Amino acid sequence: MPVPLYQAKAEFFRMLGHPVRIRVLELLQDGPVPVRDLLAAIDVEAPNLSQHLAVLRRSGIVLSTRDGSNVIYQLAGGDVADLMRAARRILTAMLDDQSGLLAELRASEGRSS
């Protein structure tokens, strides 16, 4: 008995729903990156990053391999860039709408806020 698709989708999006994890995925889009570099790029403590990496690993969206004493992460497969593009499209559309509305409000309410 399979997990309903809408629930799998929700879990998937929830997995994406953290700034650190988003940044990791974005950094991985150009190819494999060692943890050290993620750590240097992201402003987060090592244990905390590790926990977020574990979330990504458990979800299956990234893979880790050892290289000596370092660990290297990479995207597991599917085109994450596509997803990010779609999200960005919706986001910018929403943000445009909002600033449009704000402009309307300012115009109709006499710049009171």
Added chain:
Amino acid sequence: MPVPLYQAKAEFFRMLGHPVRIRVLELLQDGPVPVRDLLAAIDVEAPNLSQHLAVLRRSGIVLSTRDGSNVIYQLAGGDVADLMRAARRILTAMLDDQSGLLAELRASEGRSS
């Protein structure tokens, strides 16, 4: 001083990260739907649905309008279908990988699980 983009993205994905909200968005893809119909389709109590609708509304991804004593929801704009497609691609790729791995495990470990 704007919210960093990666944080906006994370909030956006977090907003998507609930089964009820996913189902609502999917139901809205074919056009506006009154709350009554959402309620009939989703197996959730009215107050609970209302709270999820409020989350979607606050994020700006849906709009609500009144029609008499009913309320009708619709997608605000951006192409949500695109996003869902991208998510489904990644999801199915991940699920395929997983069952592929499971098959490998079964084969190499002598069907022990």
Added chain:
DNA sequence: TGGGCAATTGCGAATTTTCGCAAATCGTTG
């Protein structure tokens, strides 16, 4: 105007997520 249906709002409790800190692992190097 009073009653009634539709939808939302306001909590409080239960659950889940997040994060820092200490400790454990793993591989390297002296």
Added chain:
DNA sequence: CAACGATTTGCGAAAATTCGCAATTGCCCA
């Protein structure tokens, strides 16, 4: 083998999410 750097794990506390139930609001109709 001891010491060390890199990464992960364990765990408790703080913060955020979720949900049910009661109460409220908005609108229609008799």
